[in-house]
Structure formats: C-alpha cells, structure tokens
Amino acid sequence: MHSARQRRIDEIGDESRRRILDAAEELFAEQGFERTSFVDIAERSGISRGSIPWHFKNKDGLLMAVLSRAMDRFMDPARYQQSLPSLATLLQDYESWVLSGNSALLFMVLTEAMHSTGAVHSQYQEFLAQHRQGLEEWLRAQRPDGVDPTAAAERERAVAAALTGAVIGMHLQALIDPGHVNLDAALQSLAGLVDENLTGLWAKPATDKTRHKTSKRTS
CATH class of the missing domain: 1.10.10.60 (Homeodomain-like)
Known part of the structure; x- marks a missing residue:
C-alpha cells in the first residue's frame, strides 16, 4: 500500500x-x-x-530546465547510445530543434548568464560544458590507435569548443537574418569540413621552430 x-x-x-x-x-x-x-x-x-x-527553486532554475528539456526532445543523449552518429546527423538533430520554434531560449538564457554571476551564470556554464563534453566524446570515439592520449585530448577539447561556437553562431545568424542564412546548408557545410579534416586532427602539429623555418622558405 x-x-x-x-x-x-x-x-x-x-x-x-x-x-x-x-x-x-x-x-x-x-x-x-x-x-x-x-x-x-x-x-x-x-x-x-x-x-x-x-x-x-527559482526562476533561473526553471529557465534552465525549460531549455534542457527543449533540447532533449531532439538531442536526447540516450538516442545515440546504440551506435555512434555522424556529425551530420547530430547537426540535423540540432537544426530540428532550431526549427521547433523555441530555440531562441538558448539566447534568452545567454543574455541572463552574461549579466549575472549567480545561479543562471553557473548553470549556463554547466550547460555549455556538457555539450562540449558530448562533442569531445564523439571525437574520442573516432580517435585512431597509437595516438598520445594527452595531446589528443587537448586537441579534441579545442575542436569541441570551436564546433560549439560555430554552431551557436550559425544558429544566431539564422534567427536574426533567416532570409540570408541557410542554416541547413551552413551546418552541413561545417559537417563536411570536419569530416574532410578529421584524420588530420590527431596528426602531430609542427613546432614553432619548424613553422618559422617553413615561413622563411616561402617568404
């Protein structure tokens, strides 16, 4: 009972x-x-x-809960546990959320976070960190064998931050200037660029000394 x-x-x-x-x-x-x-x-x-x-708890907590639930409708992590999705698929899911009509919530929360040092600021930090972490995990799952894990993790972290910024920037442009920004084409272009250059992500970068010599030879 x-x-x-x-x-x-x-x-x-x-x-x-x-x-x-x-x-x-x-x-x-x-x-x-x-x-x-x-x-x-x-x-x-x-x-x-x-x-x-x-x-x-408060209005800020409610706003973050609304945003998280809205995104989970289209990008629930449980959907991707069976198999590794392509970046194109992830971005298509993101676009579906944008087209749902409530994606401006992301920038509503951003505005609150930028003018606050309280709960909404820390919650938005956590929100962004979770999405960067998701991209890092996606990249790590495709990491070739034999790559130094420490160096690879640093590059994956940087790429995840760059992808997050690129996607949010495209999203914002599409909301503000939809007549001149084709969000689908922009997102799929980003996916294509990443796919084309993914194998080079874990390649050992040139040292400052090597880059300096190369610059001298070509100048």
Missing part, C-alpha cells in the same frame, strides 16, 4: 512539473523571460504559484 501511494505522489509530482515546464516554455517564447512571472505560469499551468519554486 505504501509503495502504491508513493508512486501516486511521484506521478502527481511529475505531472505538475511537466505542466509547469509546458506553461513556462510557452510564456517565455510569447512574452520573454523578464515579463513572465510565477503568477503567469501558475495561471497557464493550473498549478499553484507556491509549487513552482518547490520544483525549480
């Missing part, structure tokens, strides 16, 4: 959380983060205002 009652309590809690997230996602997209209050969310969701901080 006790376990059945607890399951029912958990189900009610999960349903309340889902309704709060649904309402918050709609309202953030319609009227922005700043203009949306807990009262608005409570009215839209049918859940009492006092229950919202119980589930999400």
Whole structure:
C-alpha cells in the first residue's frame, strides 16, 4: 500500500512539473523571460504559484530546465547510445530543434548568464560544458590507435569548443537574418569540413621552430 501511494505522489509530482515546464516554455517564447512571472505560469499551468519554486527553486532554475528539456526532445543523449552518429546527423538533430520554434531560449538564457554571476551564470556554464563534453566524446570515439592520449585530448577539447561556437553562431545568424542564412546548408557545410579534416586532427602539429623555418622558405 505504501509503495502504491508513493508512486501516486511521484506521478502527481511529475505531472505538475511537466505542466509547469509546458506553461513556462510557452510564456517565455510569447512574452520573454523578464515579463513572465510565477503568477503567469501558475495561471497557464493550473498549478499553484507556491509549487513552482518547490520544483525549480527559482526562476533561473526553471529557465534552465525549460531549455534542457527543449533540447532533449531532439538531442536526447540516450538516442545515440546504440551506435555512434555522424556529425551530420547530430547537426540535423540540432537544426530540428532550431526549427521547433523555441530555440531562441538558448539566447534568452545567454543574455541572463552574461549579466549575472549567480545561479543562471553557473548553470549556463554547466550547460555549455556538457555539450562540449558530448562533442569531445564523439571525437574520442573516432580517435585512431597509437595516438598520445594527452595531446589528443587537448586537441579534441579545442575542436569541441570551436564546433560549439560555430554552431551557436550559425544558429544566431539564422534567427536574426533567416532570409540570408541557410542554416541547413551552413551546418552541413561545417559537417563536411570536419569530416574532410578529421584524420588530420590527431596528426602531430609542427613546432614553432619548424613553422618559422617553413615561413622563411616561402617568404
């Protein structure tokens, strides 16, 4: 009896959380983060205002939960556990999220994070770190045998940061200037460039001395 009652309590809690997230996602997209209050969310969701901080602590925590859930609809890590996806597939999934209509949440959170040193700032740092880590894992899974792991990890970390920045930059351009930015073509172009140069990622880079000599010969 006790376990059945607890399951029912958990189900009610999960349903309340889902309704709060649904309402918050709609309202953030319609009227922005700043203009949306807990009262608005409570009215839209049918859940009492006092229950919202119980589930999400504060408005910043709610915003991060909304963003994470929105991305997981299209890029849930569990989807990629069976087999290693291509970068083109990952970017197609990202584009699907962008086209869902709520991807501007990413920049809404970014704006909050850049003007804060509190919870939303640290949460956004963690959010970006998780996505860089996912790309690092994708790169590591394709690392050739016999490569020095320490040097390889440094290059993979750098490439993951570059890819994250490139994708977010393309996303922002497509939102602001959709008439002149073909997001699908831009993302697939990025995937093609990475595929073409992936084997060179783990090649030993030239030393400063070697680069200097090469520069002298060609000048």
